[in-house]
Amino acid sequence: MSDRPVILITGCNRGLGLEFVAQYAARGWRVIATARNLDDAAELLALAAKYPNVSVESLDVGDGASIDAAAARHAGTAIDVLLNNAGLLGDREKQAFDVLDYSTFEEVMRVNTYGPLAMAKTFLPHVLAGAQKKIVTITSGLSSITNTRQVGRLFFYRISKAGVNMAMRVMQAELRERGIKVGILAPGMVDTRLFRQGGGGMPAAVSATQSVAAVMKHIDELTQDAEIILYTGEKVPW
Template identity: 35%
Template structure:
């Protein structure tokens, strides 16, 4: 049975496609983004489907996040998905790291997902699926790092993987599954035109991972195709 999912970062790319696919399957989608008035594709989607709610949320504005929690009250969330992300400056090599940019990326990619879970934990616990997904990246895998560089983005995703692992342990007694998910190299604004797969293909796999998630999957790192990625 379709339920309710809250997704962050829905104005474009993977978040937009997640909204599209879940709403098409009959789910109530609480779609958030920083500036809904500028998210015209999301607005068009909401005009097409009456089971999409759009809410403003800058994931690093924790007062705004608390206000959204207040607005939603005790509504159950079957799935909570942290999709908002920030790559930061590209071409970051040894000796060229912008420390302030690093702090900004860590705020969006590592701290904000934790705060999202902390804020909406009671809503997830009241849901049927009890699933939390965090979009990570394979470049956050220490085992996979053979090329070096990328200090800012890599470290933010490695750190959020540790957040996911700790959450999976801390929430196990509530029956909540917490997964880190790699969407693949996707043809989006962030992924660029040379990426290998479409947003549609990536999201079809991510959706399958989220819908099939149970306690045995909690605390693991999965590629969109279901294969497990080493930490």
């Protein structure tokens, strides 16, 4: 039995998820790297070929049966950190105020809000068996209800991320006595496909390499306070 810490990460085939895999793998952790479509995961598979401590498997966080199957595959595995990274912006036009397409709303909420909560519930036995007992969700600065100066943009994405913040905060209260630590971490504006789809017209603030390194430090230092923490270490107001 190896005593490497174990992390399970969702949405690893590109963007921040791929970078999390690369940096945890380089640290020597055992990385269970998941993605919903392994046919579109060439870079991830190349990482797994480079690092024997990385395994790759299929997991769609918008599909309860897929989550259950992944948890069953790992029955008895202790997971130190569950990292809910997978996320969806949703079609920008379909969440404009004069459209507000309901099926897009359902999809964004299912993946961004219900997905992390369902992952946490289903993998709780694995996390309770781990030494670190951390459940971390990647949120967004756009989740802040206090900071709503930009009008008319990305209704569904912002609602879904505010929702997942609440889900994680309530879950921290629920699981506090069992020693679980919940992280709600915002990566900053990073040039990924999701960021480009957002079309905010602003330049990225930080590279994926720097953002992920900073977020990993916050995961290392997690407490049971469950605040929203930006990669810089600043608190994002609720």
